[in-house]
Amino acid sequence: xxxxxxxxxxxxxxxxxxxxxxxxxxxxxxxxxxxxxxxxxxxxxxxxxxxxxxxxxxxxxxxxxxxxxxxxxxxxxxxxxxxxxxxxxxxxxxxxxxxxxxxxxxxxxxxxxxxxxxxxxxxxxxxxxxxxxxxxxxxxxxxxxxxxxxxxxxxxxxxxxxxxxxxxxxxxxxxxxxxxxxxxxxxxxxxxxxxxxxxxxxxxxxxxxxxxxxxxxxxxxxxxxxxxxxxxxxxxxxxxxxxxxxxxxxxxxxxxxxxxxxxxxxxxxxxxxxxxxxxxxxxxxxxxxxxxxxxxxxxxxxxxxxxxxxxxxxxxxxxxxxxxxxxxxxxxxxxxxxxxxxxxxxxxxxxxxxxxxxxxxxxxxxxxxxxxxxxxxxxxxxxxxxxxxxxxxxxxxxxxx
Amino acid sequence: xxxxxxxxxxxxxxxxxxxxxxxxxxxxxxxxxxxxxxxxxxxxxxxxxxxxxxxxxxxxxxxxxxxxxxxxxxxxxxxxxxxxxxxxxxxxxxxxxxxxxxxxxxxxxxxxxxxxxxxxxxxxxxxxxxxxxxxxxxxxxxxxxxxxxxxxxxxxxxxxxxxxxxxxxxxxxxxxxxxxxxxxxxxxxxxxxxxxxxxxxxxxxxxxxxxx
Numbered sequence: 001x002x003x004x005x006x007x008x009x010x011x012x013x014x015x016x017x018x019x020x021x022x023x024x025x026x027x028x029x030x031x032x033x034x035x036x037x038x039x040x041x042x043x044x045x046x047x048x049x050x051x052x053x054x055x056x057x058x059x060x061x062x063x064x065x066x067x068x069x070x071x072x073x074x075x076x077x078x079x080x081x082x083x084x085x086x087x088x089x090x091x092x093x094x095x096x097x098x099x100x101x102x103x104x105x106x107x108x109x110x111x112x113x114x115x116x117x118x119x120x121x122x123x124x125x126x127x128x129x130x131x132x133x134x135x136x137x138x139x140x141x142x143x144x145x146x147x148x149x150x151x152x153x154x155x156x157x158x159x160x161x162x163x164x165x166x167x168x169x170x171x172x173x174x175x176x177x178x179x180x181x182x183x184x185x186x187x188x189x190x191x192x193x194x195x196x197x198x199x200x201x202x203x204x205x206x207x208x209x210x211x212x213x214x215x216x217x218x219x220x221x222x223x224x225x226x227x228x229x230x231x232x233x234x235x236x237x238x239x240x241x242x243x244x245x246x247x248x249x250x251x252x253x254x255x256x257x258x259x260x261x262x263x264x265x266x267x268x269x270x271x272x273x274x275x276x277x278x279x280x281x282x283x284x285x286x287x288x289x290x291x292x293x294x295x296x297x298x299x300x301x302x303x304x305x306x307x308x309x310x311x312x313x314x315x316x317x318x319x320x321x322x323x324x325x326x327x328x329x330x331x332x333x334x335x336x337x338x339x340x341x342x343x344x345x346x347x348x349x350x351x352x353x354x355x356x357x358x359x360x361x362x363x364x365x366x367x368x369x370x371x372x373x374x375x376x377x378x379x380x381x382x383x384x385x386x387x388x389x390x391x392x393x394x395x396x397x398x399x400x401x
Numbered sequence: 402x403x404x405x406x407x408x409x410x411x412x413x414x415x416x417x418x419x420x421x422x423x424x425x426x427x428x429x430x431x432x433x434x435x436x437x438x439x440x441x442x443x444x445x446x447x448x449x450x451x452x453x454x455x456x457x458x459x460x461x462x463x464x465x466x467x468x469x470x471x472x473x474x475x476x477x478x479x480x481x482x483x484x485x486x487x488x489x490x491x492x493x494x495x496x497x498x499x500x501x502x503x504x505x506x507x508x509x510x511x512x513x514x515x516x517x518x519x520x521x522x523x524x525x526x527x528x529x530x531x532x533x534x535x536x537x538x539x540x541x542x543x544x545x546x547x548x549x550x551x552x553x554x555x556x557x558x559x560x561x562x563x564x565x566x567x568x569x570x571x572x573x574x575x576x577x578x579x580x581x582x583x584x585x586x587x588x589x590x591x592x593x594x595x596x597x598x599x600x601x602x603x604x605x606x607x608x609x610x611x612x613x
Contacts, residue, residue: 140422150597212608235444238451238454265450271520300528301524318596337595340598352608356598359594359595
């Protein structure tokens, strides 16, 4: 019996009711509890976590349709006492207990459903499990296999470039070829060059790529004796940039032309930074503007202001959503991987170019996997052979982890 | 040695993070947390460098009376003002300086947010001017861009409820989910591989520009 009748007698002690007491009967109906509760060690974690799963209550979205919550209870023994540890909403079929105190100790769980009137069901069956830490994340085999494969390609082309000195072909990247033209134009016009690293931090790979490009640009500005201005969003990026530019000026034989104050901190407020850089563009009227790094909504504000002052603009970012803005407003745009290839492209170092070749070979592998997956998907959709199952297995293998 | 030690540290840190990604067991899983804690501490101190850089630049402007030195004066004045407001609020609210009612909250609510919102609002005008230039149908590419943009805009914001606009809505959805998403994913794959190659170059010490 899932239904329990309870009788509550409420006697209203008002002057009127003194003459005739009113008796009210309320029927409390308990919801059905969740069933088939199972507990297991959370897979691929550092331990101290147990995952619970259950079948939803018959009154969750059906039957009485009164269940709004599931309350989870835990105990150190099967007999209890069970302590409340957490709640999940209706429709949910699982709960992760992340606060398991000790690994390799059995814990017991039960679950109760609850209505909006805070009426709880009977307890579910009791499930038990122990937590363990894992030595390998089995959901990440795909990353490991492809990581090793791609690393092998890089190592192969690196060794070819290093040992055999093979000259590798790299296609022209218009945005990088235009760097010299942009700095030269600024020099001819007697205007400074502005380099904006965006609002990324030093741990963003795009910011590091931007700093490698900065090194090459700084060398050019040092050779042409053109002023290089760089406002910064992050003080660590500023410090790294100062060192890089200083080194570039030294390598170009113009250490005395390096001005540390031209590479300065602005603010860590996104639109404050945009306003500050816009102000510098309007006041200094740079001949060339490099927008390289991580950008968000401020990308178009910067690029359009740069366009309005007549500067030649070369942008580059790995933020796909900002690329259309840069392509619309700038003269050249380095699209994602072109930006990461910039240091290799500009240095023309065969070892560095070897990694680009490895990247291209990896791309061929990815294209092959996509083509094979597409063919399997089509054949599976047409119910030909076991391709449908193979396709699903392939998709599952790539999406887990 | 000046270069070898940073390169060795970079290599060891990179390898430790890769191992931690595949091995969730202690102590490997703690490496990332420890490094994040270090990064937070370093970032806190680095902010002092930023403040030093900002104030040095603007105080020099004021001292030399360079062109626009008045703006530097305003910046320095407000920097000190907000700093003092922050300290007073932190004392008043036991460290929670951005509690509603504090003077720093007032500055944030009535100055920082409206100014940021104003800058963000300017984006609408910049989008219009950039779109005008990009959509001028001078070349085949620009014409295709114009046609695609008009279809997507009318599909996303239909001006009437009839069969034609319903078709445009369906077509723009198809356009965004199939060809647009395919192009985007192509770029993402390139970016992921580029970032992978760059990371390997850094971990192996081939890419050293950032260590100058």
